[in-house]
Amino acid sequence: MGKDVIIACDFSSAEATFKFLDKFTGKKPFVKIGMELFYAEGPSIVKEIKKRGHKIFLDLKLHDIPNTVKKAMNVLSNLDVDICNLHASGTKRMMEGALEGLTRPDGTRPLLIAVTQLTSTDQESMENDLLIKEPIDKVVMHYAKCAKEAGLDGIVCSPLEAGKVHETCGNDFLTVTPGVRFADGDIGDQKRVMTPAEAKKIGSDYIVVGRPITAADDPVVAYERCINEFID
Numbered sequence: 001m002g003k004d005v006i007i008a009c010d011f012s013s014a015e016a017t018f019k020f021l022d023k024f025t026g027k028k029p030f031v032k033i034g035m036e037l038f039y040a041e042g043p044s045i046v047k048e049i050k051k052r053g054h055k056i057f058l059d060l061k062l063h064d065i066p067n068t069v070k071k072a073m074n075v076l077s078n079l080d081v082d083i084c085n086l087h088a089s090g091t092k093r094m095m096e097g098a099l100e101g102l103t104r105p106d107g108t109r110p111l112l113i114a115v116t117q118l119t120s121t122d123q124e125s126m127e128n129d130l131l132i133k134e135p136i137d138k139v140v141m142h143y144a145k146c147a148k149e150a151g152l153d154g155i156v157c158s159p160l161e162a163g164k165v166h167e168t169c170g171n172d173f174l175t176v177t178p179g180v181r182f183a184d185g186d187i188g189d190q191k192r193v194m195t196p197a198e199a200k201k202i203g204s205d206y207i208v209v210g211r212p213i214t215a216a217d218d219p220v221v222a223y224e225r226c227i228n229e230f231i232d
């Protein structure tokens with residue numbers, strides 16, 4: 001898969017999601033479905049969006065014992081999504097189990113990427129709450145390497161880390177980066193942001209964009225602006 005813009009469909013109902021997607025006449029953007037929408041609507045929302053012809057990143061961030069994650073991934077692989085994810089902190093064994101569960105009898109599977117440290121975790125909370133004393137950048141790169149060694153396809157990271165991840169894990173290792181804002185747009189609650197053009201320059205493979213598109217006066221125009229800055 002090449003570079004693309006993934007729209008974070010952070011809506012709480014199928015109705016709101018379809019009202020939003022219906023604006024894109026003739027276009028089928030890559031969409032991200034997170035916990036809120038999935039827990040509200042269940043697997044049917046994934047099947048419906050897939051039936052409409054969209055690619056889907058199912059952002060459920062699994063984290064449990066390897067056997068449980070393997071079985072859960074097996075169920076998710078039947079939903080025919082394009083990207084799934086999990087927490088790298090669940091260990092290499094858990095990531096290997098996930099890959100096994102995700103792989104269909106014919107050898108195909110969705111891409112699998114790992115969350116390293118959430119961007120809501122800072123050095124202080126990592127040291128105090130998780131008792132991890134290393135610098136956070138080092139922890140993120142270590143988790144990225146573990147994900148690569150487990151056979152995963154990439155990680156979710158800040159666009160600011162994408163270059164370093166590629167240096168460490170190779171250019172084929174995918175970087176999927178949220179925290180994207182237009183130069184003249186609202187930052188909202190994101191702290192470390194980049195424009196789509198900057199994310200392109202630094203080598204992000206996929207940008208995940210929510211509110212700059214979903215809350216725009218004209219979401220289709222905002223989406224096209226992202227595509228133009230990031231891909232064209």
Ligand code: C5P
Pocket residue numbers: 008010034118119120156157178179180188190208209210211212
């Ligand atoms: O609206 P906004 O563009 O900030 O949305 C970004 C999306 O990416 C949200 O769905 C958010 O949960 C997700 N995300 C993030 N930072 C991470 C991981 C996921 O913003 N580190």
